[in-house]
Amino acid sequence: MMSDQVAVQLSIQESHVVIDNGIVQVTISKPDGFVTGVSYQGVDNLLESHNEDFNRGYWDLVWSDYGSPGTTGKTERIKGTSFEVVVENEELAEVSFARKWDSSLQDSIAPINVDKRFIMRKNVTGFYSYAIFEHLGEWPAFNLPQTRIVYKLRKDKFQYMAVADNRQRKMPLPDDRVGRRGRPLAYPEAVLLVHPVEEEFKGEVDDKYEYSCENKDLKVHGWISHNLNMGFWQIIPSNEFRSGGLSKQNLTSHVGPISLAMFTSAHYGGEDMVMKVKAGESWKKVFGPVFTYLNCLPEQTSDPLSLWQDAKNQMLIEVQSWPYDFPASEDFALSDKRGSISGRLLVRDKILSDELLPANGAFIGLAPPGEVGSWQLESKGYQFWTEADADGYFAINNIRKGEYNLNAYVTGWIGDYQYEQLINITAGCDIDVSSIVYEPPRDGPTVWEIGIPDRSAAEFFVPDPNPKYINKLYIGHPDRFRQYGLWERYTELYPKEDLVFTIGVSDYKKDWFFAHVTRKLEDGTYQKTTWQIKFKLEKVQQSSTYKLRIALAMANVAELQVRMNEDESEKSSYFTTGVIGHDNAIARHGIHGTYRLYNVDVPSEKLVEGDNTLFLTQAITTTGAFNGLMYDYIRLEEPCVDSNFH
Incomplete structure (x- = not known):
């Protein structure tokens, strides 16, 4: 070259x-x-x-x-x-x-x-x-x-x-999206190519968000x-x-x-x-x-x-070559004006093991000071991220001067880690935080769990697209969630009754729809949907509190209402998120947006020995097809009887 x-x-x-x-x-x-x-x-x-x-x-x-x-x-x-x-x-x-x-x-x-x-x-x-x-x-x-x-x-x-x-693929022409050649779908970015210049693209959907x-x-x-x-x-x-750390999604190239x-x-x-x-x-x-x-x-x-x-x-x-040594602006910090940090992240989950476990592949980053997890939404300052090795060791080099929080999250564990002290980076510094320990939220042993705690809904059931709305690139592709219109498949799969998931029988890869969306009725309106998780308890620990952990991978003008052994005819849910989210990952084929973790107390009086049902209602329908949320992971914990745990 x-x-x-x-x-x-x-x-x-x-x-x-x-x-x-x-x-x-x-x-x-x-x-x-x-x-x-x-x-x-x-x-x-x-x-x-x-x-x-x-x-x-x-x-x-x-x-x-x-x-x-x-x-x-x-x-x-x-x-x-x-x-x-x-x-x-x-x-x-x-x-x-x-x-x-x-x-x-x-x-x-x-x-x-x-x-x-x-x-x-x-x-x-x-x-x-x-x-x-x-x-x-x-x-x-x-x-x-x-x-x-x-x-x-x-x-x-x-x-x-x-x-x-x-x-990667051959792409349609911009002409294919306009006039008689293209038909806009549920939002302007998505266009069905009906009379494209080249016949091979006929019947495909073009949408720039499919390439984020x-x-x-x-x-x-x-x-x-x-x-x-x-x-x-x-x-x-x-x-x-x-902005937004390593998992933030952005547009790339498009038609x-x-x-x-x-x-x-x-x-x-x-x-x-x-x-x-x-x-x-x-x-x-x-x-x-x-x-x-x-x-x-x-x-x-x-x-x-x-x-x-x-x-x-x-x-x-x-x-x-980063940071480059040639930009002339004094506002661009050259390497001699930057510092570094290193250490090792370990995970302690006392219910699973007394040992400290290495945070294999953890995402570890410095971001401007804020609440735990606030780095996801941060865009004013600079962020510096890396992935830890299999033993949890990490190093971040070439960090601009300033004060930062040290943040981390680990696939396989819920929640966010934040180091208790602010990190002050100065020119030439090399900070070693040695071994730091993340204790993910945990009150007691797992009764049951659904999904993988990885901040994504990708492991759940993603349906085949409607044959009328295909992007050929994603047929048989690991990113099958990038097809247009998958939200409409929920109504087709569950036309009258909502999803019911039975612990020990159902398989989340096949039976847990990737997005908790609304149902479209024949008159064109939308209705809220209530999913059920059915599970058996041989024994209920009386006068105690169970814990329900609900990690959401995204939410879009949604409200999650939680009931235990009470259907919607009951007056109220005992937990609601309130209205949350504008992530829009349902429409934009994103499989995740902003991560949210809810820790819900379940009084033992709400549980029975034998068959129990957890009801999850997504209650908002104002924007129709795109009101909804994606779960990352759900876990029910029983109270801990080990006095050494707390």
């Missing part, structure tokens, strides 16, 4: 800037900072030149007034008003397209300063972009639901998309052009500037052909994820750099899919 080394050249014209390293040439409008052209391997422009200059490559954001509900607002394509050459030498050029906010701009643009930067380096097949966002304390409060970079590629050239090894991805797996994605034998890739080398670098979004978290900056609050954050990588087939190779492998190899190089 290399060529003879050529010095980086910067050409400044009246209305645009061209950066050229002899391999790639990038044209950026001045002072707006829109990428209007990317030239590579003799191809004049890989971006869609039929689009206006501002609609090819750009940073944008969604913002709203402080106190506004929801996750939408005003979409602003961030337009620079001043241009500056930050660095220019043979090795590297860095240019800035900035815009300042002042009170005369009230209500027209978000109340922040934005400095968009582009970097080109010698002998590097691509270019970098990052931005510094800043809000000064005296400025108005505001919400920032989303910010990202968007590239719109030539639709006549780029038709093969790759998000992961097992998530967890941050931990979202390091490279993009497009291959088979007739140009080249690839266009977004490489995101770090998660530190993205357009469009390639995104998402930084903050409310997807799969809803309004709770929206960044809210108060009046009087100073805030600054660096998003990126991210790397736009280009590659082409070497002469000895004829397989275009080798471009994906090469992009993955380049991603590893970028990840290992």
